[in-house]
Amino acid sequence: MQNLQIMIVEDEYRIRMGLERFISNQPQYAVIGTFANGQEALDEWRLGKKAEVILTDIKMPIMDGLTLITELKEEGYTGEFLVLSGFDDFQYVQQALRNQVADYLLKPVDRQQLQDRLQQLYEKKQEIENVRKQQSQKQEQLLLLRALSSENSLADTQWTEIFPSGTYYTCRLQIQNFHQQKAKRDPVRFHQELSAVVRIFDTELSNQWSDSFFWWWWDQEQSFGLLVHTEEKNSPLFIDRIAETLSHRTFFKLTASPGQILYELELLPAAMEAEHMELKLQPVSVESQYTGALSVNTQNILHSLRFAFKQFVFDDMDTALNRLKEELATAEQLDSVMALLQSSGIEMLHDVSKRLPVNDVHRMLQRLGRNTSQTLTASELLQGFENWTKDLADMCIRLDQHSDRTAVERAKAFIHQHVQEAITIEQVAAHVYMNPTYFCAYFKKHTKETVLQYVTKQRLELAKRKLEDTDDKVTIIADSVGYHDHKYFSKLFKKHTGFAPSEYRRLRR
Known part of the structure; x- marks a missing residue:
């Protein structure tokens, strides 16, 4: 911590020297100049001598203390003033207080009173510098978080040193249909609502955690990234409540990913990649115009298929797939079939996403889209979905076979x-066919x-x-x-x- 920089302005030589000796004997203070009148002090300040506290007498020749205070304030001085005077005169006190001086001390100066006041100003300086340091560090941390990716190597982990040690929780909040909302809304209203989302989000986080223990950033124009230094187990529930609050108080609808607890901060790049994928795999609800066209039998078959898939009971899974093909082979509404298969596939991929390498999840999601596109016939849709389901199950079986000592x-x-x-951690994990986390x-x-x-x-x-x-x-x-x-x-x-x-x-x- 740097010393408190002090200038002394006093026309009486004996008092000026006495103040300098008293203040200089204390290590937290530094007297950077002593002056016999206000004009000398003002000239020196204009030449670049910047004090944080000016201790000045009021009655002095050439330029008095109150004039010095007025001149300095007009020229941009933002430090503190301590005023000394041998006059217990209300007029002087009133003028000094009008200029918002830190204190008004009567001569002869009580050294303990002066020491106490200087200590208060020193502690105030410490608080301001600590806040500035925290703000600067947080900006550095946020810039780093925005730049992180799963490509960060295991030799590039010095970035973790600017964060506190311990357990973290990370997740992502996504604004659904962001670009569609932007296109159809009035631009001014749209940005007002988006500003409201940012304001409410930050306020809710600040109410829950200290400012130095959470970081959020706006990412890709449609989602918020969040990192919290916490061991609380209910963080996901709290984030879900924030998403509900934002959805209720603005015209946006937000979805929160389940999030991950990180016991090692160097896992954050891989976790952030997984959170992006998690939001892509949020189970989607098929619109009523599609579900209304489905028989109860079809819905029961889909339930049986997903259950068999989760348990890796291949006979039951094959049976469910064959029944599904028979049930939907003659379906006339291909839009209904396509939406149904896409939704079911996303749900199954979501069930196993945390166990599979991120690249494999992304690849299977893209393949699901191709296998259930609008250009295919009903039989092609069903056959493509069957092949996709079996390949996903085989992938999970291989994972289980590799997941041994x-x-x-x-x-x-x-x-x-x-x-x-x-x-990178992702490369090592992919080599043994595991999700990085x-x-x-x-x-x-x-x-x-x-x-x-x-x-x-x-x-x-x-x-x-x-x-x-x-x-x-x-x-x-x-x-x-x-x-x-x-x-x-x-x-x-x-x-x-x-x-x-x-x-x-x-x-x-």
């Missing part, structure tokens, strides 16, 4: 093979350490061997083990070994 060993082997590259929890359960901790340990062990066995520069070694930010590599190396890389090399040789 050997997955950890295969992940470690992949890490060892690519330790010098900018690998599920994989990280699985890896930690079986190894008692996080993926990041394991990768960091392997990279630093390789770096230590290279420092011991080669004459390569530290920067070259950092690059060779996947750290292209050389300062971060040195910082990380010292944190784990207690030595800077060059010092470690000298001691080991």
